[in-house]
Amino acid sequence: MIWGAIVGGLAGTVVLTTLLRAASELGLTRMDIPFLLGTAVTADRVRAKAAGYALHFLFGLVFALVYFAVFAVIDRSGFLLGAVFGLVHALFAGSALVNILLPVVHPRMGTTFDAAGSAPLLEPPGFLLRNYGRRTLVVTLIAHVAYGAIVGGFVRLAG
Secondary structure, eight states, rough: OHHHHHHHHHHHHHHHHHHHHHHHHTSSSSOOOOHHHHHHHHHOHHHHHHHHHHHHHHHHHHHHHHHHHHHHHTTTHHHHHHHHHHHHHHHHHIIIIIIHHHHHTTTTBOOOSOOOOOOOOOOOOOHHHHHHOHHHHHHHHHHHHHHHHHHHHHHHOOO
């Protein structure tokens, strides 16, 4: 049932966001996904956080619905399959989406083509998010695997 994906998407996004925020507060990463998302729509740092959290939860629901659609097509779901989806999701986001696409479309993020004297609001994440700390990829993988497991589990339980 689609309600399992929606509830799982909300719960999974809460867990993912909490894990990433805790990792940032513990000094394991310098990445702040809500801030990255929010600064795409505003230069105001306070409003960027609020907008970023709203966008992050919206995207969490969208990805849960994408997971649900794939679960429906393959007629399988569950915690383990969801965890695999979360792993693939994190690897794609960390290697292609955030590394290559985000700096190209984000109006306040630097790129490898910026001049030394320019001062963008955000530095680009770099390959596998390395510019935000060496542990960022590991933290991101763990958080996304948890998200996927939660979405997959809720879909399975609701079905």
